[in-house]
Amino acid sequence: MSKRIVVDPVTRIEGHLRIEAEIENGKITDAYSSGTMVRLLEEILKGRDPRDAWAFVGRVCGVCTSVHSLTSVRAVEDALDIVIPPDAELVRNIMFCAQYMHDHVVHFYHLHAMDWVDVVNALKADPKKTSEIAQSISNWPKSSPGYFSDLQKRIGKFVESGQLGIFSNGYWGHPAYKLPAEINLIGLAHYLEALEWQKEIVKIHAVFGGKNPHPNYLVGGMACSISKDDISGINAERLSLVHQLLKQGKEFIEQVYIPDLMAIAGFYKDWASIGGGLGNYMVYGDLPTNGYRDVSSYKIPPGVILNKDISKIHEVDLRKDDEVQEFINHSWYEYKGGDKVGLHPWKGESKVKYSGPKPPFEFLDTTQKYSYLKTPRWKGQAMEVGPLARLLVAYGRGNKEVKEIVDKALTDLQVPVTALFSTLGRTAARGLESILAARWGLEFYDSLIANIKNGDTRMANTDKFEPDTWPAKAVGVGHSEAPRGALAHWINIEDRKIANYQLVVPTTWNASPRDGNGKMSAYEAALMDTPVADEKQPLEIIRTIHSFDPCLACAVHLYDEQGKHISRIAVVGD
Amino acid sequence: MQQTAPAKLPTYYDEVERKGYSRRDFMKFVTMMAAFMGLEKSAIGQIAQALQNKPRVPVIWLHFQECTCCSESFIRSSHPLVADILLDQISLDYTETLMAASGHQAEEAMHNTMTKYKGEYILCVEGSVPTGADGVYCMIGGKTSMQILEEAAEGAKAVIAWGSCACNGCVQSAKPNPTSATPIHKLLKGKPLIKVPGCPPIGEVMAGVIVHLVTFGTIPELDGIGRPKAFYSKRVHDSCYRRPYYDAGLFVNSFDDENARKGYCLYKVGCKGPSTYNACGITKWNGGTSFPIQSGHGCFGCSEANFWDNGRIYERAAAFPGFGIEADADTVGKVALGVTGAAIAAHAVMTNIRKNKLIKNITVQGQESEKELDT
Numbered sequence: 001m002s003k004r005i006v007v008d009p010v011t012r013i014e015g016h017l018r019i020e021a022e023i024e025n026g027k028i029t030d031a032y033s034s035g036t037m038v039r040l041l042e043e044i045l046k047g048r049d050p051r052d053a054w055a056f057v058g059r060v061c062g063v064c065t066s067v068h069s070l071t072s073v074r075a076v077e078d079a080l081d082i083v084i085p086p087d088a089e090l091v092r093n094i095m096f097c098a099q100y101m102h103d104h105v106v107h108f109y110h111l112h113a114m115d116w117v118d119v120v121n122a123l124k125a126d127p128k129k130t131s132e133i134a135q136s137i138s139n140w141p142k143s144s145p146g147y148f149s150d151l152q153k154r155i156g157k158f159v160e161s162g163q164l165g166i167f168s169n170g171y172w173g174h175p176a177y178k179l180p181a182e183i184n185l186i187g188l189a190h191y192l193e194a195l196e197w198q199k200e201i202v203k204i205h206a207v208f209g210g211k212n213p214h215p216n217y218l219v220g221g222m223a224c225s226i227s228k229d230d231i232s233g234i235n236a237e238r239l240s241l242v243h244q245l246l247k248q249g250k251e252f253i254e255q256v257y258i259p260d261l262m263a264i265a266g267f268y269k270d271w272a273s274i275g276g277g278l279g280n281y282m283v284y285g286d287l288p289t290n291g292y293r294d295v296s297s298y299k300i301p302p303g304v305i306l307n308k309d310i311s312k313i314h315e316v317d318l319r320k321d322d323e324v325q326e327f328i329n330h331s332w333y334e335y336k337g338g339d340k341v342g343l344h345p346w347k348g349e350s351k352v353k354y355s356g357p358k359p360p361f362e363f364l365d366t367t368q369k370y371s372y373l374k375t376p377r378w379k380g381q382a383m384e385v386g387p388l389a390r391l392l393v394a395y396g397r398g399n400k401e402v403k404e405i406v407d408k409a410l411t412d413l414q415v416p417v418t419a420l421f422s423t424l425g426r427t428a429a430r431g432l433e434s435i436l437a438a439r440w441g442l443e444f445y446d447s448l449i450a451n452i453k454n455g456d457t458r459m460a461n462t463d464k465f466e467p468d469t470w471p472a473k474a475v476g477v478g479h480s481e482a483p484r485g486a487l488a489h490w491i492n493i494e495d496r497k498i499a500n501y502q503l504v505v506p507t508t509w510n511a512s513p514r515d516g517n518g519k520m521s522a523y524e525a526a527l528m529d530t531p532v533a534d535e536k537q538p539l540e541i542i543r544t545i546h547s548f549d550p551c552l553a554c555a556v557h558l559y560d561e562q563g564k565h566i567s568r569i570a571v572v573g574d
Numbered sequence: 575m576q577q578t579a580p581a582k583l584p585t586y587y588d589e590v591e592r593k594g595y596s597r598r599d600f601m602k603f604v605t606m607m608a609a610f611m612g613l614e615k616s617a618i619g620q621i622a623q624a625l626q627n628k629p630r631v632p633v634i635w636l637h638f639q640e641c642t643c644c645s646e647s648f649i650r651s652s653h654p655l656v657a658d659i660l661l662d663q664i665s666l667d668y669t670e671t672l673m674a675a676s677g678h679q680a681e682e683a684m685h686n687t688m689t690k691y692k693g694e695y696i697l698c699v700e701g702s703v704p705t706g707a708d709g710v711y712c713m714i715g716g717k718t719s720m721q722i723l724e725e726a727a728e729g730a731k732a733v734i735a736w737g738s739c740a741c742n743g744c745v746q747s748a749k750p751n752p753t754s755a756t757p758i759h760k761l762l763k764g765k766p767l768i769k770v771p772g773c774p775p776i777g778e779v780m781a782g783v784i785v786h787l788v789t790f791g792t793i794p795e796l797d798g799i800g801r802p803k804a805f806y807s808k809r810v811h812d813s814c815y816r817r818p819y820y821d822a823g824l825f826v827n828s829f830d831d832e833n834a835r836k837g838y839c840l841y842k843v844g845c846k847g848p849s850t851y852n853a854c855g856i857t858k859w860n861g862g863t864s865f866p867i868q869s870g871h872g873c874f875g876c877s878e879a880n881f882w883d884n885g886r887i888y889e890r891a892a893a894f895p896g897f898g899i900e901a902d903a904d905t906v907g908k909v910a911l912g913v914t915g916a917a918i919a920a921h922a923v924m925t926n927i928r929k930n931k932l933i934k935n936i937t938v939q940g941q942e943s944e945k946e947l948d949t
Contacts, residue, residue, distance in 0.1 A: 062643020170674030232837020
């Protein structure tokens with residue numbers, strides 16, 4: 001007899017996610033993923049200036065901040081045939097790498113680590129032994145016995161206070177925690193160090209985009225002019241700051257994040273055969289080095305893998321009508337053509353219609369519609385997107401740099417390549433990708449310096465910035481690889497205004513409800529057969545879900561054509 | 575607003591004693607707590623001691639219709655560091671972004687704080703509340719955000735509205751506001767409320783508000799619409815290092831032109847600094863690294879109510895009705911920004927603050943260059 005459990009809210013994510021799972025004999029036999037918040041941004045974008053869209057859609061997400069803005073300016077530039085200057089491409093790429101470095105580190109330590117690291121158990125660690133372990137896995141200087149002992153005292157005092165704050169009601173002591181106390185203490189120390197570090201790397205966004213979260217972008221390039229001889233632009237001082245931050249970021253990733261990841265992974269090898277899920281992976285590609293439209297110049301190559309067959313990489317075309325389509329069989333929407341059709345985003349429609357239970361409720365009726373996420377499919381297939389997909393596609397294409405990094409990690413952990421198709425594989429891929437992002441950030445920096453030296457200081461192409469230079473009608477698609485996976489925006493411009501704007505985002509691919517054929521998307525598929533030791537403490541469920549790095553605000557974003565069924569209830573105040 | 579020092583928070587032991595339980599009962603509870611937290615028996619004595627001491631200020635941080643940029647900005651604070659805030663100053667008992675527990679355990683942590691610290695905890699709200707379709711556009715744990723807000727606000731000592739979503743509805747409330755995204759001051763009554771607008775607010779400003787509450791035990795001094803005066807009493811325009819170029823009539827005409835490279839004023843390419851109250855020009859962003867104008871892009875007014883509907887981003891602010899000359903910048907606040915009665919009063923207060931001699935001189939210069947600009 002199976003039992004249904006609910007995890008809502010799933011915390012340490014962006015947005016509002018609910019998981020319902022059937023458990024029988026200590027294993028998950030069925031799973032449902034539901035997005036429970038919606039803002040209808042696409043309706044809000046209609047009729048607005050396409051040049052402003054990046055700011056609106058940037059607000060889709062403040063965690064993977066900047067990726068929607070980047071994707072949006074690319075969509076508009078694609079529609080209007082605008083080619084940005086090389087320096088602007090490099091600055092965007094540097095910001096992209098800084099974003100990966102920030103987002104992946106924050107995900108590992110602040111959103112994911114507590115699934116593996118038992119914080120309270122760290123109090124039992126021997127500081128001297130902790131120091132020895134820390135020094136054996138890394139050259140990171142903060143590793144003396146005194147350092148760990150002081151930290152332990154501080155945390156001890158914190159726990160003694162009885163107010164555990166963000167650690168309250170955690171699953172401490174759960175049998176699925178496997179780390180020795182000393183590794184727990186190292187993890188906790190680096191949780192706090194990473195919290196301090198992360199505010200530094202994003203200063204790169206502040207230099208080029210004025211602030212973070214939500215740095216500024218510009219259709220046609222970037223607004224941060226290079227002015228070697230003025231205090232107000234990107235000058236030698238600003239560039240030195242960026243250089244230093246990139247170097248420090250690389251150090252932290254190589255000396256803290258990766259050694260921790262490998263040390264922790266070594267104790268959780270059983271998770272290399274749990275949480276695999278679909279086995280289909282998709283990547284749109286990113287980091288152009290010769291313009292957005294030259295896909296062959298991308299550092300991150302695009303492609304699709306089916307059924308874990310990395311020997312064959314399929315091509316993706318976002319402009320083709322029959323490749324990417326969105327379905328609503330289990331989503332709280334209505335299509336004019338009914339629930340059976342799938343729509344390409346340029347023809348996308350999404351009239352929201354909630355038909356779930358009236359809150360407060362205990363369970364969703366998952367035989368009916370049960371999420372605000374639509375269900376995207378590629379040629380009818382469910383796809384997993386994200387760091388693992390990116391590494392696998394690059395690996396499958398024989399990318400030397402990726403192959404080298406992945407093979408080294410597999411050798412170090414003594415696991416076969418098939419171990420990648422798992423919860424642990426997803427978590428490891430994110431770390432390995434950070435090494436690449438840190439390297440590439442410095443490469444792009446060097447190229448930017450070389451360009452400036454050669455006298456090319458152009459940062460924006462404003463030839464078509466004014467709307468009177470635009471055609472009456474235009475369509476474009478902007479795509480990128482957000483930290484969480486393949487992201488694309490489709491725009492229709494008419495009379496110099498946005499006529500339609502559609503986003504299909506990574507978490508929609510991963511977290512969507514099942515399709516009309518009853519086929520699961522990535523989260524649901526990955527949860528199948530996951531062991532659950534204590535159904536009151538869903539630690540194993542959140543481990544696998546967190547391995548995807550959910551971002552729900554991104555995933556839910558549609559428009560309502562009518563807007564009429566929405567009643568406004570009385571509010572107090574003005 | 576409440577300005578008096580708060581009563582001392584009762585400790586766990588005070589509370590237990592008040593309820594008539596014995597020392598023995600208390601120790602039983604402590605032992606249970608220790609077991610619950612997975613601690614060794616040796617920790618029991620330490621817990622007992624701590625429970626008899628003063629607690630850190632409990633905080634519940636709710637997330638509704640938002641993008642989590644406020645939480646992200648908060649953890650960017652350089653002074654104080656967020657680790658220090660979390661470990662030494664507050665007890666952040668519920669936040670969907672950082673807390674270890676999920677699901678029932680997360681909800682339980684929130685309810686424990688609501689019960690144990692009734693009347694003492696600070697409620698932080700990130701995000702707007704959708705009131706359309708009976709609230710189903712934002713549900714957590716099977717409840718609507720409206721239901722959760724009402725429950726959590728009841729026992730709160732004070733409420734902080736983080737960011738433009740909670741303060742004015744932000745992007746989801748832009749026209750046509752399809753989900754009826756509503757700022758929280760319209761839903762809550764009778765609670766001291768601090769508005770900290772911005773998309774997001776500056777990290778150090780957020781930390782500053784928390785530290786003020788914890789250190790002084792009072793609410794910081796607020797302006798007429800509930801924003802801390804310390805951070806929101808100056809227009810970006812008045813604290814902008816490019817202001818002399820404005821006064822001299824030197825403007826960027828298009829992005830990356832010669833004037834942009836010289837760092838001239840961005841007013842003609844859409845800067846909304848003249849109608850935006852925020853600390854960007856002084857505190858700056860990310861530990862003082864930069865702010866939008868310094869990095870070549872105009873301010874688009876993200877801390878002002880309804881900023882998404884106040885004209886296009888690259889549209890020169892002069893095109894707004896009522897914004898002819900610099901002296902009328904506050905009129906912009908009233909007419910173009912469509913603010914409420916309370917807000918107009920606040921702008922009047924700001925006007926008085928601004929009208930010290932120094933700023934008046936700047937204003938006169940501004941008027942002159944504005945006239946030149948229009949001719």
